[in-house]
Amino acid sequence: PVGRHYNSAVPTEVNGQPTEMWYSYRGIPLKWHLPVGVLFDLVGDGSLPWQLDIHISEFPADKIQRLGTNVEEEVKTSFIHNVKEAGWIKHRGLVTSALRPEQFNQLWRGLHRDKFDDFWMINHRLMEHIDNTPYRFIPFRIYIDMHQRFIQVRANSYLTWRPSQYLLRLLM
Numbered sequence: 600p601v602g603r604h605y606n607s608a609v610p611t612e613v614n615g616q617p618t619e620m621w622y623s624y625r626g627i628p629l630k631w632h633l634p635v636g637v638l639f640d641l642v643g644d645g646s647l648p649w650q651l652d653i654h655i656s657e658f659p660a661d662k663i664q665r666l667g668t669n670v671e672e673e674v675k676t677s678f679i680h681n682v683k684e685a686g687w688i689k690h691r692g693l694v695t696s697a698l699r700p701e702q703f704n705q706l707w708r709g710l711h712r713d714k715f716d717d718f719w720m721i722n723h724r725l726m727e728h729i730d731n732t733p734y735r736f737i738p739f740r741i742y743i744d745m746h747q748r749f750i751q752v753r754a755n756s757y758l759t760w761r762p763s764q765y766l767l768r769l770l771m
Contacts, residue, residue: 609655613655613656614656618655618656619655619656619658619665620653620654620655621653621658621659622651622652622654623651623652623654624642624649624650624651624652625642627745628662628663629663630663630664630745631663631664631674632664632677633742637742640742641744641745642745671711675707675711678707679706679707682695682703682706682725683695684738685738686725689725689734689737690729690734693729694724694725694729695725698721698724702721703721705717705718705721706718706722709722735755736755737754738751738753738754739751739752739754
């Protein structure tokens with residue numbers, strides 16, 4: 600959506616090469632598939648507003664993944680993949696495998712278009728217990744750095760410690 604704002608001002612070619620829009624912060628290319636909060640925590644200095652640079656040439660293909668021609672579809676596919684992965688950890692896939700493709704599409708559209716009711720109509724199913732049995736694990740993915748390194752753990756859903764202690768145990 601941000602890119603569309605600049606479409607009329609961005610040439611289709613620079614030095615005979617097609618333009619590819621990408622963002623950086625203080626010279627660090629930002630990976631599109633990481634949540635903006637994760638990016639801010641990893642490379643930001645804590646000051647707001649976060650001032651990013653928008654580039655249309657010299658795409659750093661060795662540092663960030665290229666998006667294809669259908670950007671929205673690629674981001675949607677990545678989002679749905681993460682929802683399914685988390686669903687397997689939480690409910691052994693029982694909920695996500697029961698969702699129809701149009702329900703995943705509704706979940707995505709609700710998130711993408713900021714329509715909370717549409718999003719929540721599907722998402723609440725992912726948050727509920729099955730047959731009055733609480734889900735056994737909570738999926739955690741903790742990003743370590745900008746090199747796609749992360750820790751992914753299944754956290755026991757029965758918290759017996761304070762949340763700060765629990766997070767420290769996950770990291771150990």
